[in-house]
Amino acid sequence: MAEDDPQQDEHGAGRRLRADARRNEDAVLEAARVVFAEHGVDAPVREIALRAGVGMGTLYRRFPTRADLVAAVFRREVDACAAEAQALAAAHPPLAALVRWLRRYSGFIGTKRGLSAALHSGDPAFDTLPDYFRERFTPALAGLLETAVAARQIRAGVDPYDLLRAIGNLSVATESGGADHTGRMIDLIVDGLRFGADG
Structure with missing residues (x-):
């Protein structure tokens, strides 16, 4: 019978440890997302660990x-x-995809209770977040806008970052009014985007 390969065992154990670490990290981040949404970013870290099923x-x-x-x-x-x-x-026609994503984005902004204050706290951990936000969201929205323009469902010339800021400001300003109010405001903005479309 062949002897066990120690190197193979070590690599297998390493992979298991990395997989366990990844699962723990995912559990912590998901628990933190829920707790922050419920109680804000100042919620007790101990509650996050408890929900994630990990030790402090x-x-x-x-x-x-x-x-x-x-x-x-x-x-x-x-x-x-x-x-x-x-x-x-x-999964959806261009205009419908755009509207659905704008609603998804507004929900993202609306549930980040306390994040704005944290971002302006001066903590260096947050220094790169505004750029990360812009680098990820601007091309995502640009693609949806370009497709809707090509389908002649909205007008051309809309700056993606301007629209991101508009929806972001709207979502923060109307947080107390709830998702229904924000949704109606997004519909008004989309009506403005449709004005002057070729289709």
Whole structure:
């Protein structure tokens, strides 16, 4: 019988450790997303660890400070929202995909309770987040706008970042009015985009 290969065992154990670490990280980020949405970014870290099913040591090894955790949750949520633009474009007509994504984006902004204050706190962990936000969302929205323009469903010449800022400001300003109010305002903005379209 062949002897066990120690190197193979070591590599297998390493892969298992990396997979376990990834699962723990995903669990922490998902728990933090839920807790931050419910209680804001100042919610107790212990509650996040409890919901994630990990010890405090595991959480702090990956995210030494609250700011590190908040930044990681933000990036994860930005990635998910940006990626949805392509999925919606594949599943819906151009204008419908655009409207659905704008609603998704407004929901993202509206649920980031306390994040604006954190971003302006001066903590270096947040320094790269505004650029990350813009670099991920601007091309996602640009693709939806270009497709809708090509289909003659909206007018050309709309700056994606201007629209991101408009929806973002709207979502923050009308947070107390709820998603229904924000949705109606998005419909008004989309009506403006349709004005002057060739179709």
